[in-house]
Amino acid sequence: MGRSLFSHADFLAAARALAAENGPAAVTVDAIAARLKAPKGSFYHRFASRDALLGELWLATVLAYQEGFVQTIEAGDGLAAALHTPAWVRANLDDARLLLLYSRHDFVQGEWPAALRRGVREQTERFEACLETFARDAFGRAGTSQIRRATFVLAEVPTAAVKQHLQRREVPPPLVDELIATTYRAIVGPGKARS
Amino acid sequence: MGRSLFSHADFLAAARALAAENGPAAVTVDAIAARLKAPKGSFYHRFASRDALLGELWLATVLAYQEGFVQTIEAGDGLAAALHTPAWVRANLDDARLLLLYSRHDFVQGEWPAALRRGVREQTERFEACLETFARDAFGRAGTSQIRRATFVLAEVPTAAVKQHLQRREVPPPLVDELIATTYRAIVGPGKARS
DNA sequence: GAGAGTCTAGACGTATTAGTCTAGAACTAT
DNA sequence: ATAGTTCTAGACTAATACGTCTAGACTCTC
Numbered sequence: 001m002g003r004s005l006f007s008h009a010d011f012l013a014a015a016r017a018l019a020a021e022n023g024p025a026a027v028t029v030d031a032i033a034a035r036l037k038a039p040k041g042s043f044y045h046r047f048a049s050r051d052a053l054l055g056e057l058w059l060a061t062v063l064a065y066q067e068g069f070v071q072t073i074e075a076g077d078g079l080a081a082a083l084h085t086p087a088w089v090r091a092n093l094d095d096a097r098l099l100l101l102y103s104r105h106d107f108v109q110g111e112w113p114a115a116l117r118r119g120v121r122e123q124t125e126r127f128e129a130c131l132e133t134f135a136r137d138a139f140g141r142a143g144t145s146q147i148r149r150a151t152f153v154l155a156e157v158p159t160a161a162v163k164q165h166l167q168r169r170e171v172p173p174p175l176v177d178e179l180i181a182t183t184y185r186a187i188v189g190p191g192k193a194r195s
Numbered sequence: 196m197g198r199s200l201f202s203h204a205d206f207l208a209a210a211r212a213l214a215a216e217n218g219p220a221a222v223t224v225d226a227i228a229a230r231l232k233a234p235k236g237s238f239y240h241r242f243a244s245r246d247a248l249l250g251e252l253w254l255a256t257v258l259a260y261q262e263g264f265v266q267t268i269e270a271g272d273g274l275a276a277a278l279h280t281p282a283w284v285r286a287n288l289d290d291a292r293l294l295l296l297y298s299r300h301d302f303v304q305g306e307w308p309a310a311l312r313r314g315v316r317e318q319t320e321r322f323e324a325c326l327e328t329f330a331r332d333a334f335g336r337a338g339t340s341q342i343r344r345a346t347f348v349l350a351e352v353p354t355a356a357v358k359q360h361l362q363r364r365e366v367p368p369p370l371v372d373e374l375i376a377t378t379y380r381a382i383v384g385p386g387k388a389r390s
Numbered sequence: 391g392a393g394a395g396t397c398t399a400g401a402c403g404t405a406t407t408a409g410t411c412t413a414g415a416a417c418t419a420t
Numbered sequence: 421a422t423a424g425t426t427c428t429a430g431a432c433t434a435a436t437a438c439g440t441c442t443a444g445a446c447t448c449t450c
Contacts, residue, residue, distance in 0.1 A: 003416050004427065029408065039429040040409080050408065145370060152356060152374050160355035161347060175340060179347050179382065186381030187374065198446050199397065224438065234399040235439080245438065391450100398445070406437080415428075420421100 006038040008046045015057055020094040024106045027054060048115075054107040055116045061095050062123060069154075073130040078138055078154070081130075082184045085158035086172045089165075097166050100159050130154075138188045153187045201233040203241045210252055215289040219301045222249060243310075249302040250311045256290050257318055264349075268325040273333055273349070276325075277379045280353035281367045284360075292361050295354050325349075333383045348382045 014035045018027045029050050033040050047053045065088055072080040089096040112120060134154060135146035158180050165172040209230045213222045224245050228235050242248045260283055267275040284291040307315060329349060330341035353375050360367040 006428085028406085030406085039427095041411090041430070042428060044409070045427060148368075148370055149374065151359070156355040156358070157352060157378070160351040163351070164346070173343075175343055179344065182381050183352070183378045186377050201398085223436085225436085234397095236400070236441090237398060239439070240397060394447105394449085396445100396447085399443085401441085401443105403440075404438090407435080408433105409435105410433075411431090413429085413431105415426100417426080418424085420423085 006036055006042045006046070010036055010038075011043060011046055011053060012057060012060075015053055016094075016098075019057065019098055024054060024098070024102055027057075048113060051108045051110055052113045052115070055113055055120075058098070058104060058107040059116055059119050059123065061099050063119075064092070064095065065099055066123065066127060070126060070130055073134055073154075076137060078134050078188060079181060079184050081134065081154050082158050082180050083177055086162055086176050086180065089162050090171050093166070093169065093171065096162070097169070100163060101166055149187055153184050157183050201231055201237045201241070205231055205233075206238060206241055206248060207252060207255075210248055211289075211293075214252065214293055219249060219293070219297055222252075243308060246303045246305055247308045247310070250308055250315075253293070253299060253302040254311055254314050254318065256294050259287070259290065260294055261318065261322060265321060265325055268329055268349075271332060273329050273383060274376060274379050276329065276349050277353050277375050278372055280350075281357055281371050281375065284357050285366050288361070288364065288366065291357070292364070295358060296361055344382055348379050352378050 011032055014032045015027045018031055018035065027050075029040060029043055032038075032053075033043055043053075047056075068088055069081055069084045072078075072084055089100070131147055131150045131154065132142040135142040135150040139146040139149060161176045161179055162172050165176070206227055209227045210222045213226055213230065222245075224235060224238055227233075227248075228238055238248075242251075263283055264276055264279045267273075267279055284295070326342055326345045326349065327337040330337040330345040334341040334344060356371045356375050357367050360371070
């Protein structure tokens with residue numbers, strides 16, 4: 001083997017830093033190479049394509065975000081799940097910006113690399129399973145209408161409430177939690193989650 | 196004068212169609228010209244730059260959206276203002292996709308063209324004035340906390356509730372209005388808007 | 391009808407990108 | 421040591437943008 005000056009993780013870290021600074025569009029292969037002072041050839045020894053790298057970056061970020069969310073749902077605490085978003089955002093401002101200010105398509109331009117498809121599918125399914133679980137707990141069944149409500153209260157409202165602060169690179173104020181919680185109680189009702 | 200085969204409006208219409216189909220990134224000068232079978236030279240006789248065209252497109256769209264919103268606020272009907280978003284979305288699916296699925300920066304890449312700056316500033320100010328008016332009506336004063344609540348209930352929640360349907364090019368179902376209205380009443384209280 | 395200004399027409403220049411390719415350096419296993 | 425593999429190194433290719441430039445056609449005014 002030749003000497004390995006630049007690792008898989010090095011490229012990912014550089015990409016993450018570039019994305020945090022100027023968004024995923026600024027994560028070009030040349031920019032990554034320049035930041036590491038690595039040659040482009042080395043990049044393509046580690047990653048099949050730009051999409052492969054950005055797909056990995058996105059997936060790792062979304063899984064980190066999702067972990068705490070899934071736990072609160074499995075613990076049966078819907079309100080905590082709704083408040084997980086502002087909490088995670090406060091603890092991970094840069095990653096939160098990537099996840100909530102941009103869409104998957106800003107990362108992976110073409111088709112998803114085959115190596116990541118499975119991971120993305122599992123991520124999606126896990127998230128949807130959470131919504132179903134919550135819908136059943138909070139609304140008695142998991143029909144389309146209950147799923148729709150669950151999405152609203154667990155995903156749409158929390159991310160919307162946090163967005164403007166992310167745009168300004170600010171930590172969301174406590175008022176955000178209050179707005180989310182008030183909305184939660186109005187839609188779900190007080191104490192409807194399983195104990 | 197030479198004969199005018201392609202008008203300002205023709206280019207805007209072509210751009211709007213392209214944006215509706217594949218997003219603002221697909222609105223390249225070449226794509227517009229190809230769609231109209233116009234030469235690029237003609238484009239640059241009408242518009243100073245690509246940003247000038249996309250800026251105009253965005254501003255016209257946002258003003259169309261904002262018009263109904265401002266009216267409901269000036270009529271003192273906060274709930275109607277919150278429900279204006281799903282209503283407008285249903286009546287203008289394509290324009291709504293442009294406005295709510297993409298950000299201003301997906302349209303204008305660099306600095307805003309000088310000719311549009313004033314219009315954008317006035318648009319912003321008018322919107323913020325609405326939020327202030329509402330904050331005073333609904334919460335008694337227009338401090339930062341009241342403005343923040345107003346933003347949540349009039350802008351963030353309605354657009355978030357509608358987003359997933361826009362992504363699927365679907366008309367938002369009535370349930371969306373219910374979710375927005377329930378949230379509105381929870382945050383503002385019933386009948387707090389001026390009569 | 392002549393001159394001037396405006397628009398059509400599209401080739402061209404320049405920049406930026408993803409990805410390829412060849413050469414050689416360094417390390418490992420035999 | 422040496423053969424083979426892996427990685428470094430960066431020039432090169434191809435595609436796609438925006439924007440410019442020159443030539444000529446058209447129309448309006450005088």
